[in-house]
Amino acid sequence: MSEEQLFATLRIIDNHPWLFWFGVSAIFLISVFIHDLLQRKHTIKHNFPIVGHIRYLFEMIGPELRQYWVANDKEEMPFNRAERSWVYATSKKQNNNFGFGTTELLYDAGYPIIKHSAFPFPEGQAKFLNGDPSMIPSLKVMGESHGRKKPYRPSSIINISAMSYGSLGERAVSALNRGAKLARCYQNTGEGGLSPYHAFGADVVWQLGTGYFGARDEKGKFSMDKFLERLSENPYVRAIEIKLSQGAKPGKGGILPGAKVTAEIAKIRGIRVGQDCISPNAHSEFTDVKGLVDFIERIAAETGLPVGIKSAVGESKFWEELAERMKSGGKGPDFITIDGGEGGTGAAPLTFTDHVSLPFKVGFARVYRIFQNAGIADGIVWIGSGKLGFPDRAIVAFAMGCDLINVARESMMSIGCIQAQKCHTGHCPAGVATQSKWLQAGLDVNLKAERAASYIKGFRKELLAVAHACGYEHPLQFTGTDIEIGAGLNRFRTLSEVLEYEREPVRFTTMMDYTSFIPEKSSA
Template sequence: MREAIKFTFIALLILGVIVFTGIFPIWGFSIMGIAVFALGIYDLTQTKHTILRNFPVIGHMRYLLELIGPELHQYFVESDTDGKPIDRNHRSYIYQRAKLEKETHPFGTELNVEAENFKWMEHSIYPAKILDAPPLITVGGPTCTQPYSASLLNISAMSFGAISKNAVLALNKGAKAGNFFHDTGEGGISEYHRQGGDLVYEVGTGYFGCRTEDGNFSAEKFKETAAYPEVKMIEIKISQGAKPGHGGVLPAAKNDEEIAEIRGIEPHIDVISPPGHSAFSDAKGLLRFVQQMRELSNGKPIGFKLCIGKEEEFIEICEKMVETGIKPDFITVDGAEGGTGAAPIDFTNYVGMPWEKALIFVVDQLNGYGLKKNIKVLTATKIITAFDIFKALCLGADVCNSARGMMIALGCIQSLKCDTNKCPTGVTTNNPSLMRGLVVEDKWERVKNYHYRTLHDFLELFAAAGCTSCDQLHRKFIHKKIGDEIFSYEQLYPTVSDSAYVIKNSGK
């Protein structure tokens, strides 16, 4: 309906130009008059829209303005610092690095440094020498026989289906060129993922790529998929920040025959993954599943991803790790601010722990139970800039992932049409006429450039702090304004010492 209104107005506008410029004025005026009269009759007789029944023809102006409202707001109303979820300054940061354009900003900060919760980092008057290359982080505990060296910044989980095949191709080619990993998302592994870039195979509650006919986990299919040489790590998706406690959502409009075949489902239906796993239902079951996957994958790093909800449930997982000796090689921490292609609004707005508190909580628990030395913490949620990476590492993360940052590097303009199959930049649509705009051979280089330049910015911040090793990063480097006072994160969230909780509990 809305598209019809939009095209009707475009047609009337063209006819209006014909009339008022004197080009074929007689028949142009006649056609326009007939079109307006027909539209008016339709409006008066239709029963679905009150505005149109009461205000035929001119009532369409409301719907036209509503259609272009987001564009009007983005380009003419919002400032450089207040766009949501990613403001214009941060989008510009990504575009400039992806296109190898300028890296400087004129005339000083546009941020209000006196605002509540404003954050900043300490620097040293004795900066260190800038490292020649970013450090790599080894992921793999004592029982892992195929450890993986991960970049500090990688592509976070985005499924084929949620994003287009062209987007997947460009992301994977960029990951290969830049030597960083590409998380597949829960939609399985397609041929577009297998372009030579390192993969983290994400297994969600729908078990796409390792699924039985009735939707349960298939050990045989998992073993086959996990054996792909591109698959370097496996991630069990327990929950996602944008919709924790709710399964993944792929609208029917985006579920075509190709995507359905890869996922092992029926095409052209809404795909809503179960909210929880059928392979386990408690902490011990989760750890046994980790152990099973490690064995089936011949010792590749196994981890799980979650958004924190009930704190006691994560504490129980830590307790069971100590009790059973079974540990994942990594844990990915997502925050409630995480992105998604489609989610119920209440889950997006009101469910799950925000990223900063979640990351600190997970790191503290792992430290307290003596687990952090064997488990790497990955994190993803609005990781955009070098400062975002620096802050995350200071709070205790080892590796950062970015989804929306990589999407914007591909050309995403934050049109907020991800769930409609009408993405104008071809990133989140499988519509061929829109997808053709995303030229893979151009966009993969932008992904690589964004990754490279952002880590280069990080190394400059790293040196400015006087650091030469990631082990030196600490919560004391990051400060937050609260009221009229400034506190370091170490003051707000004192670091928990190794095995502090185990010692305390054993002393009872």
């Protein structure tokens, strides 16, 4: 091409710039076409060059398309749009009421009905602890029955469940901790261990998983010296929880993809940067019930703190043996967290997620009944976990025997989670379950802390409202006879009849008897 022809071509492009972009686009599409024909990894792309990419695009954004355009308000899983809307509205202090009546199928088998009282508890007589109309203190003290040196009465019966720093980013963990401080509830660290983002003033329960992160030696074994050293640096730790298993992947260790293992996380956990962090599926400190109890007592003796266990429920033999040993020896966990198979915030193989461990109501009832029959249920603080972050489900759990509720995914939604279901990829679009600095940049810690606190407080206020409607001052006064469960064919049975037991009666006088256990409100 001569110089004169070149200038003529440039003048044409200058007068018609679309020709340039048309040429660039054509070259790009031809390159993609050739690449698709030559590659052999994806049959669809080979057989349908260029067009085949649309299929993978739709597959990638499928959850979002279904969430916002296809599914109805009661259809999505694990949380439908109506449930998410309630959490979002509550966290933002917006109107969380719904109009035009229920859309639920009230006659379906398994549907719970909470029976109101003809003579409600007068809301004008309700006492507010420290001026907060949402405060509901625990009626039990962790460690009291075993005489621990540092017993702990949780200020709130609703708390933030185990979610590790690593699975969640530092901004999300920080927001939840600050929110927990504002709401005066505790935050469970998850098995990732203590991080700087758990130290903004909220009460903390340190969870020890099979990896003993933050309390392990160079070989990955539990180190009491390192454990005590970390505890001495973290005055907010009020209890220790030994995780035997969790609802998302019971019998399998935690999974943190290498893409999420930053230098800071590697330092906190004592692992290598960029490598998949897969915890062992079993503890190295004990292999049987006796060993578990000995480990619990050793930690309690060294720290003075209450020590409990968390587990999903499978076979019953373990629980029967634990109950028998606790009854005969007077030693064992101060609290027991039962996680349902419907729970799960992180990465897990599909079979474990869908088919391993019993759902909460079945699993909890089996375990609670074992300890009740042994006559020791009342000496344990019972914690329920697994999709219980709504007032109706919490009330059923309380009537079954729970003393506290731990909430995970609903807490994530309160700080912005949109249920994109990309937690395991590191590409959470809401900046919650990711280590990407770019994606986290949109998560304002102070704003989200306020929303996390508003969700917890709004949750508790609605719990109190329902309790008052049923004639009670405290939600733990609910019993199985206060709830009826649909049995199909227009028949209902009380929860007590379904469970074949009644929870141990609570010892409650008035809210004002618990004021000394509730810390004064402080800012984040």
